[in-house]
Amino acid sequence: QTKDVKALSGGERSFTTLALLLALGENLETPFRVMDEFDVFLDPVSRKIALTTMIRVAKDMEHRQFIFITPQDLSSIKTDSKLKIFQMKNPKRGNVGGAQQQTLAF
Numbered sequence: 001q002t003k004d005v006k007a008l009s010g011g012e013r014s015f016t017t018l019a020l021l022l023a024l025g026e027n028l029e030t031p032f033r034v035m036d037e038f039d040v041f042l043d044p045v046s047r048k049i050a051l052t053t054m055i056r057v058a059k060d061m062e063h064r065q066f067i068f069i070t071p072q073d074l075s076s077i078k079t080d081s082k083l084k085i086f087q088m089k090n091p092k093r094g095n096v097g098g099a100q101q102q103t104l105a106f
Contacts, residue, residue, distance in 0.1 A: 015050060018035075035068050
C-alpha cells in the first residue's frame with residue numbers, strides 16, 4: 001500500500017483511475033462514456049484485466065453506450081451483438097496532400 005499517489009507508476013495510476021471512473025460511472029446518468037487511450041501505460045496483464053472488466057461493465061449497462069479509444073491491438077477481443085470494434089487506418093506519414101508532414105517547433 002502507498003499513501004502517496006506520486007509513488008505509483010504510470011500503469012498503476014492508469015489502473016487506479018480506471019477503477020475510480022468505473023465506480024463513479026455506476027452512479028452517473030450519462031448516455032455515453034468515452035475512454036481515450038486509457039491503456040497506454042498498462043502492462044499486458046493489467047491491460048487484459050482492465051479491458052475485460054470494462055467490457056463486462058459496458059455489457060451490464062445496456063442502456064449506456066461505451067466508446068473505448070486505444071492505439072493498442074484489439075484483435076484478441078471477441079465481438080458479439082453487444083460489442084463492436086472499429087479499427088481506423090494508420091495515419092499517412094511523410095508527404096500528405098502535397099505538403100510535408102512536420103513536427104512543430106516550440
